[in-house]
Amino acid sequence: MHFISETESNGVIERDFILGEITGVLWSPTSGNIGAPLLLSGHSGGMHKKAPGLVAGALHSVATHGFTVAAIDAPGHGDRPRTPQDQRWTDAIHQALAAGEPIAPIVIDYNMSLAGRAVPEWQATLDALRALPEIGSEAPIGYGGVMLGVVTGLMLAAVEPRIAALSLGAVFVDDALIGAARKVTVPVEYRIPWDADEIDHAAAVALYDAFASKDKTMHAHPGRYNNQMPDYERGNSGRFFAHHLGRAVDTTSV
Template sequence: MRITSETFTDGIREQLFTIGDIPGVLWTPAEGSGPRPLVLIGHGGGQHKKGWEVVSRAFPYVTSCGFAVAAIDAPGTGDRPEHPEIRRLVALIQEREAAGEPFWFGPEWPALNETVAAQLIPDWQTTLDALQKLDSVGDSQPVGYYGLSQAGEMGIRLVAAESRIKAAVLGLTGSDWLTDTAARITIPVEFLLQWDDEGNPRDSVMKLFDALGSAEKTLHANPGSHFRVPSFEIDSSIRFFARHLGSAGSSF
C-alpha cells in the first residue's frame, strides 16, 4: 500500500492511496489515532471514489462517528485505466437506452455486472486487508459497507462473501440474479428503494429485500426517481452504522 497524498480539511484527513493497481481514498479524523470502525463506500455506475454520493456520506461518518471511511475506484472508472470490455458493454447499454429500451434489457447489463464484480470484489477484499494493517484503522473494530445502485449490486456480492463486514446499507437494485446471494447475507441491513425508480421497479427491489437472510433488515422507501434519495437518509445511515459498528471510542 502506497499513500500518494495526504491533506487535511474541516477536521478530516484525506489520504489517497494505491494498493497494486487499485486507487483508493481513506478519510479519518484529523485528530486522534488508534483503531476505529471502518465503513467502505461503493460508488454508483459511471461515478468514482470521490463522487458526490461517496463524499456526502464519508464526511459525516468521519465527523459524527469518528469512523474511518474508504472508497476505491471500480474497474474502468476514476484513476483506473480504461477497461475495454466494460467500455464495450457500457456502449451497448447506452445504445439500447438511446433506442428507448430499458438499460437492463438484453444480456449486456448482467454481463457488465459480472465483469465489474469479478475484479471489484477481490479488490475490495485486498483493500480491506491493507487498511486493517494501518494504525488508524486496525483489525479489532467492525467494518460496514455502504452502496446503492451498482454499488448496491456489488455490495450484496461483497457482503455475502466477506465475513468482516458486520452491517450494510444497500439498495436501489433489483437484479433477480442476486436472490440466492442475498439469501446468504445475515448481517443487519438498511435497504433503500426509490418509489419511482424506472430502472429498478419497486417489486424487484422488494424481492431482493425479501430475500435477504438477515434477522434485522429495514426497508426505507421514498418517492422519486433513482437519484432522488432524500438527504435525511444520510442521517439515517449514520444512526444505523453508529448502532451496529459502535463509536470510535476515546481516541476520537
Template sequence: MHFTSEQRLDGGVLEREFTLGEIPGTLWTPESAAPAPLILMAHNNALPKREARLVARARQTAAYGYAVATIDAAGCGDRPRSAADEQARADLRRAMQTGEPVDEIFESFIGPLVEKAVPEWRTTLDALLSLPEIGGPVGYSGWTAVGIRLAAVEPRIAAAGFFAGGYVPRAQREEARQVTIPLLFLLQWDDEGNPRQRALDLFDAFGTEKKTLHANLGGHTGTPWFEMEEGDRFFGRHLK
C-alpha cells in the same frame, strides 16, 4: 498501500488518496486517539470514487467518527477500460436512448464488474486493517451488488447499508439469501431506473432477520439527506 496525497478537512477529518497495486482509493479518518471502526463505501454500479455524492457521504460519515474508504472498480474512474467495457457502455447508452430493454446489457456489464471488484475490496480491507488508526468492526455502505457478494464471502463485514438504485445481477439476487448480517436498505419509491417490485423482492430475499427498509418518495438521486444521518445511527448500533 502507498499514500499519494492528504488534506485536513473541517472537523479534523483527514482525507488521503492512496494506491494499492493497480487499485486507486481514498481514505477518510476522524481526529481520534482510538482506532476507528471502518466503513467501506462504494457507489452504485461503480461510478468513480470522486463522484460528488459519494464524497459528501464519506466526509460526513468520517465526521461521525468512522474511518471510511472507497476505491475505483476496474474500468471506472481513471482506470483503463477494456474494449468489452467500452462496448457494453455504448450498448447501454444506445438502449436507454431508444427505449430498448436494458436488463441483459446490465447483466453482461455489471456481473463481471462485481466479479472483479470483490477480490479488490478484500485486498483493500486487508491493507486498511493493518493501519494503526483503523480498528474495526467493519461496515459496508452503497453499491448493492458488490455489497451482497462481500457480505456473503467476507466474515469481517458486520453490518451493511445498501442503496436499491443500482442493477443487481441474477447471481447476487440468489446470494442475497446468504446475507445474515444487520441490514439497512434504502429505496427511492419513484426510481426511474429500478423497478420498485424488484427492489421489494430483493429486500424480501435477504436472509437476515435484522433488516430494515426505508422508502422515500422521489427519483434515483433524490435520497433525502436525513437518511445519511439514519445510516450513521444504524452503524452506531452495530459497529460501536
C-alpha cells in the same frame, strides 16, 4: 498500500492511495480514532471513488460519527483503465439510453462482471487498511453502496465475514443478486427510491425478502435517486452503522 496525496479540511484528512492496480481514497478524522468503525463505500456504475454523493456521505460519517471511510475505483472506473469488453458494455448502455431502450439488462451483466472483479480487490484493500496502525485489525467494518455498489457489496458480504453491516440503495435485481442476498446474515438496511427508472417494486421487495439477516429494514422514499430521501431520514444510515458497529452517535447530526 502507498499514499500518494494528503489534504486536510474541516477536521477530515483525505488520502489517496494505490494498492497494486487499485486506486482508492481514505477519509479519517484529524483527531485520530484508532479502532473506530471502518466504512467501505461502493460507487455506482459510471462514477468513481470520489463521486459527489459518496464524498458528501463520507465526510458526514467522519465528521459526525468519527468513522473512517474508504472508497476504491471499480475496475475500469475513475483512474483505472477500461478493458475492451467493459468498453463494449459502456457503449451498449449509451446506445440504449440514446434509443430510449431499457438499460437494466445490460447493466445487470456489466455490474455482475465488475463486482466479481471488485470483490478480491475490496478484500485486499481491507487487509491493507487493517494493517494501518490508525485503523487496526479490530475495527468493525460496514459497507454502503448504490447500484453497482450494491451488487459489489452483496457479492462481498456473501463471502467476507469481516463485513458486519450493510447499507444498500437502489439496484437492478436479478437472480444472481437474490442468490447473494440469501447468503447475507448481517444487519441490512435497504433504501429504495420508489420512482427510479427501471426499478421493479416487486423485485425490490423480493430482494428484501431474500436477505437471511434477522435484522433487516426496507425503506422506500419518493424520487428517482437515493439522494432524494427526505431530509429527516438522512441521518438514519449513520445511526444504523453506529448501532451495529458500536460507536456512540454524535447527536449533533439530527
